[in-house]
Amino acid sequence: MINELLPPKRILMGPGPSDVHPHVLKSMVTPLLGHLDPAFLTIMDETMELLRQVYQTKNKATMAMSGTGSAGMETVFVNLIEPGDKVLIGVNGLFGERMVDVAERCGAEVIQVKAPWGQIIDPQQIKEMLQQHKNIKVVAVVHAETSTGVRQPLEEISHIVHEHEALFVCDMVTSLGGCPTDIDQVGVDAAYSGTQKCLSAPPGLAPVTFSARAVDVMAKRKQKVQSWYLDLSMIQAYWSEDSERFYHHTAPITMIYSLREALRLIVNEGLENVFARHKRYGDSLHAGLEAMGLSLLVEKEHRLSQLTSVNIPEGVDDLAVRKRLLEKYSLEIGGGLGELKGKVWRIGLMGYNARQENVTYMLAALEDVLKEENCNIEHGVALQAAEKLMNK
Amino acid sequence: MINELLPPKRILMGPGPSDVHPHVLKSMVTPLLGHLDPAFLTIMDETMELLRQVYQTKNKATMAMSGTGSAGMETVFVNLIEPGDKVLIGVNGLFGERMVDVAERCGAEVIQVKAPWGQIIDPQQIKEMLQQHKNIKVVAVVHAETSTGVRQPLEEISHIVHEHEALFVCDMVTSLGGCPTDIDQVGVDAAYSGTQKCLSAPPGLAPVTFSARAVDVMAKRKQKVQSWYLDLSMIQAYWSEDSERFYHHTAPITMIYSLREALRLIVNEGLENVFARHKRYGDSLHAGLEAMGLSLLVEKEHRLSQLTSVNIPEGVDDLAVRKRLLEKYSLEIGGGLGELKGKVWRIGLMGYNARQENVTYMLAALEDVLKEENCNIEHGVALQAAEKLMNK
Numbered sequence: 001m002i003n004e005l006l007p008p009k010r011i012l013m014g015p016g017p018s019d020v021h022p023h024v025l026k027s028m029v030t031p032l033l034g035h036l037d038p039a040f041l042t043i044m045d046e047t048m049e050l051l052r053q054v055y056q057t058k059n060k061a062t063m064a065m066s067g068t069g070s071a072g073m074e075t076v077f078v079n080l081i082e083p084g085d086k087v088l089i090g091v092n093g094l095f096g097e098r099m100v101d102v103a104e105r106c107g108a109e110v111i112q113v114k115a116p117w118g119q120i121i122d123p124q125q126i127k128e129m130l131q132q133h134k135n136i137k138v139v140a141v142v143h144a145e146t147s148t149g150v151r152q153p154l155e156e157i158s159h160i161v162h163e164h165e166a167l168f169v170c171d172m173v174t175s176l177g178g179c180p181t182d183i184d185q186v187g188v189d190a191a192y193s194g195t196q197k198c199l200s201a202p203p204g205l206a207p208v209t210f211s212a213r214a215v216d217v218m219a220k221r222k223q224k225v226q227s228w229y230l231d232l233s234m235i236q237a238y239w240s241e242d243s244e245r246f247y248h249h250t251a252p253i254t255m256i257y258s259l260r261e262a263l264r265l266i267v268n269e270g271l272e273n274v275f276a277r278h279k280r281y282g283d284s285l286h287a288g289l290e291a292m293g294l295s296l297l298v299e300k301e302h303r304l305s306q307l308t309s310v311n312i313p314e315g316v317d318d319l320a321v322r323k324r325l326l327e328k329y330s331l332e333i334g335g336g337l338g339e340l341k342g343k344v345w346r347i348g349l350m351g352y353n354a355r356q357e358n359v360t361y362m363l364a365a366l367e368d369v370l371k372e373e374n375c376n377i378e379h380g381v382a383l384q385a386a387e388k389l390m391n392k
Numbered sequence: 393m394i395n396e397l398l399p400p401k402r403i404l405m406g407p408g409p410s411d412v413h414p415h416v417l418k419s420m421v422t423p424l425l426g427h428l429d430p431a432f433l434t435i436m437d438e439t440m441e442l443l444r445q446v447y448q449t450k451n452k453a454t455m456a457m458s459g460t461g462s463a464g465m466e467t468v469f470v471n472l473i474e475p476g477d478k479v480l481i482g483v484n485g486l487f488g489e490r491m492v493d494v495a496e497r498c499g500a501e502v503i504q505v506k507a508p509w510g511q512i513i514d515p516q517q518i519k520e521m522l523q524q525h526k527n528i529k530v531v532a533v534v535h536a537e538t539s540t541g542v543r544q545p546l547e548e549i550s551h552i553v554h555e556h557e558a559l560f561v562c563d564m565v566t567s568l569g570g571c572p573t574d575i576d577q578v579g580v581d582a583a584y585s586g587t588q589k590c591l592s593a594p595p596g597l598a599p600v601t602f603s604a605r606a607v608d609v610m611a612k613r614k615q616k617v618q619s620w621y622l623d624l625s626m627i628q629a630y631w632s633e634d635s636e637r638f639y640h641h642t643a644p645i646t647m648i649y650s651l652r653e654a655l656r657l658i659v660n661e662g663l664e665n666v667f668a669r670h671k672r673y674g675d676s677l678h679a680g681l682e683a684m685g686l687s688l689l690v691e692k693e694h695r696l697s698q699l700t701s702v703n704i705p706e707g708v709d710d711l712a713v714r715k716r717l718l719e720k721y722s723l724e725i726g727g728g729l730g731e732l733k734g735k736v737w738r739i740g741l742m743g744y745n746a747r748q749e750n751v752t753y754m755l756a757a758l759e760d761v762l763k764e765e766n767c768n769i770e771h772g773v774a775l776q777a778a779e780k781l782m783n784k
Contacts, residue, residue, distance in 0.1 A: 229462050254412075
């Protein structure tokens with residue numbers, strides 16, 4: 001006999017999912033509409049409009065794919081790439097590696113530009129590769145590398161990519177709603193994200209956006225997209241204000257309710273205020289961690305506010321600390337992935353969680369658990385160091 | 393300025409999505425757990441166990457894919473098929489056609505066995521094709537054709553398929569939770585479904601199940617699965633009670649909460665009771681519609697209880713009737729798809745909606761609207777004809 005659902009209440013400060021905004025949770029009990037109901041089509045229109053605002057774009061082709069962030073990645077590659085196309089991918093973390101895997105499964109010839117995990121991709125290396133290999137169709141980088149906490153500057157790369165007439169693709173899973181994405185200003189041709197990080201909705205949808213150039217490239221494909229489920233040539237006729245709204249697959253209605261509400265809250269707060277809030281509490285967390293004597297993986301200039309990788313001090317048991325935080329404080333942080341496994345903790349301050357309470361609770365809980373683990377840190381100084389930056 | 397969500401309350405009696413059970417809606421405000429939290433892994437284990445009960449299988453590989461029912465279809469084909477494989481597909485409606493499209497995108501050589509829309513696939517034709525074409529790897533049919541309301545008998549086909557050592561695949565999007573699926577007893581090797589029909593959860597997940605034989609075939613693949621997002625070689629290591637639960641992609645936590653609750657309600661009611669309830673109210677709807685003088689597309693023997701195609705009487709305006717039902721009664725029914733466009737209405741009695749109240753309301757509303765449209769029907773007899781079968 002399985003009982004009604006009553007899980008423990010966690011505080012989700014790992015790399016995602018992060019806590020869902022209570023208003024967003026509330027929106028999810030809204031009874032369903034049919035996926036072709038005029039009232040639902042209006043909700044889709046509103047969602048597209050809000051999504052454009054949060055992505056900072058006027059791109060018509062801006063919609064939510066019916067899968068998690070990784071389905072967004074797959075959407076971009078299966079639709080832009082045909083077998084034999086050359087793709088240049090910046091790899092400085094797990095999600096760059098994932099792009100390589102996904103692009104290869106589409107039949108792409110992948111060329112990689114690498115950087116050590118925790119550092120940015122060097123635009124000059126992108127330039128060299130574009131000069132060396134002719135006819136590269138797509139250049140892709142991760143804007144906010146969830147596996148490291150690096151924020152990749154995009155402007156210079158975008159300029160180089162467009163000089164070589166390639167399409168510029170960005171993974172924005174952890175950046176959307178947490179820092180400026182500036183799709184139009186930067187000149188990003190395709191981007192994808194998830195709902196479960198800085199948007200503070202549950203995981204399950206992948207917001208994507210495509211420039212007119214990218215839409216044009218898709219329209220000129222010679223072969224069918226290998227994924228029926230993610231084929232934008234059909235999905236664009238459903239997710240579009242001025243089409244006949246052809247049925248493709250049954251849209252995940254409740255998830256779209258949650259996305260609409262999440263975006264609405266962000267737009268109501270004001271994008272600039274939301275970004276400033278992430279920066280304020282990110283800075284204050286960083287100050288607190290450093291005051292405690294901990295070091296951060298990423299140098300200050302390229303650190304994300306919404307996701308911070310902390311180097312695990314020598315001799316400290318990674319799993320024991322995370323387990324203790326979960327059991328004693330019901331607080332989730334993330335471990336390292338891939339080559340950073342066992343080497344870093346990843347702390348998220350995303351969306352609704354980018355607040356004073358979360359910074360204070362995290363620093364207090366971590367200080368206590370590290371003390372229990374006999375880790376040699378400074379005591380009683382983290383909160384003050386953090387608080388100094390909270391009211392700036 | 394976009395307001396808080398407050399859509400009209402509909403009664404969803406089309407081909408899906410159908411109304412979500414109120415307890416399932418309630419489960420969706422549960423705060424998130426992390427996708428690797430031990431408490432969430434327990435919820436996944438419970439969901440798999442419940443899913444096996446509702447699918448009527450002991451298949452270890454039984455899980456929920458992170459997309460809607462169509463993603464379930466794609467999951468089955470991308471994982472079982474490699475380029476050049478021969479696939480035999482029964483096509484007697486839109487979802488058979490969709491399987492052809494999906495299988496071809498996987499590089500399959502597709503052979504079709506067709507039947508008119510509204511009729512079943514003839515097992516003898518499957519047999520002939522299997523004899524004619526050697527080395528067919530997969531035979532696929534739609535168990536409950538959502539575009540027509542036909543219920544395909546599976547036993548004989550399964551026997552034939554296994555005599556020829558092929559894998560038997562079934563689309564169970566509209567059957568799961570509405571009528572017996574009997575995976576193990578019938579010998580289905582792979583099936584997929586959705587959450588938004590007879591399970592009475594919102595759309596967004598695709599429950600799938602694979603026999604040991606199918607798992608074995610997948611394990612022996614020569615090429616990578618073309619979809620990273622749906623690659624079971626990785627996903628099975630996350631959705632499995634006895635693996636290390638490797639992270640693949642962030643699971644749609646809230647949707648899994650809703651699926652667990654939906655399945656729990658079905659198992660608590662008792663599978664046989666749930667099937668009997670669908671049959672009772674399906675029969676009673678059919679009796680009411682026929683008493684009114686309307687004719688049904690599918691002959692009695694092969695009719696689904698949960699989805700009924702009604703032939704639109706000559707001279708009656710399809711769209712006008714559906715629009716009026718929606719506007720006057722907030723009642724959604726479906727139109728015809730493909731070659732049945734404008735020729736049938738599709739009425740769903742799925743899951744939570746397979747109840748006396750829904751049958752009565754549907755018959756009363758339809759009778760009234762057809763009267764307004766000057767359609768020549770019998771008046772004042774439908775409800776009585778329906779009620780006779782309600783308490784049987």
